Amino acid sequence: MKNRTDRQKLLLKFGIAFLCGAAGVGLMFMNNNPFVQETAAQRYRYLCDAFSVPGLLLILVGVLSWLAGEGAFAGLGYVFRYVRRSFIPGGRTRYPHETYYEYVQKRKGKKSGSWIGFLSLTGMLFLLVGLVFLVLYYRSV
Numbered sequence: 207m208k209n210r211t212d213r214q215k216l217l218l219k220f221g222i223a224f225l226c227g228a229a230g231v232g233l234m235f236m237n238n239n240p241f242v243q244e245t246a247a248q249r250y251r252y253l254c255d256a257f258s259v260p261g262l263l264l265i266l267v268g269v270l271s272w273l274a275g276e277g278a279f280a281g282l283g284y285v286f287r288y289v290r291r292s293f294i295p296g297g298r299t300r301y302p303h304e305t306y307y308e309y310v311q312k313r314k315g316k317k318s319g320s321w322i323g324f325l326s327l328t329g330m331l332f333l334l335v336g337l338v339f340l341v342l343y344y345r346s347v
Contacts, residue, residue, distance in 0.1 A: 216324065223264060223328040230260030231332070250343035258336030264329025271322045277310065284309045 210218075234256035243249050273279070284306050291301050304312075 219324045227260045227332045231256045247346040254339035261329045261332030268325030
């Protein structure tokens with residue numbers, strides 16, 4: 207079980223992202239009580255909302271993860287690390303001071319090569335289904 211191939215790992219990532227999106231669809235759909243609605247247009251509208259919101263959330267989480275991996279939040283990490291060490295008694299003398307450039311170079315060395323595009327692709331799939339229900343909604347109105 208420990209020796210998974212790259213394909214199995216990728217399928218597991220897509221599967222987990224799909225299950226999270228499906229859970230979001232279920233929660234959104236049931237929250238609106240769709241079985242009480244009388245017209246098909248109202249049901250299509252609720253289905254559109256139910257698929258679009260988790261889709262957009264997955265896309266945005268994927269983009270945010272990509273930005274974090276590229277170092278967009280390195281400045282915040284540096285500041286919080288410096289402030290945390292300032293509050294430790296003797297922290298400024300115990301830990302050597304490193305410049306922001308040194309901090310960024312050290313983080314680039316630790317950068318992992320994992321692919322996180324599966325979040326955005328899964329989100330785009332949910333958003334595409336939401337767009338189909340949007341078209342059906344406008345045709346039934």
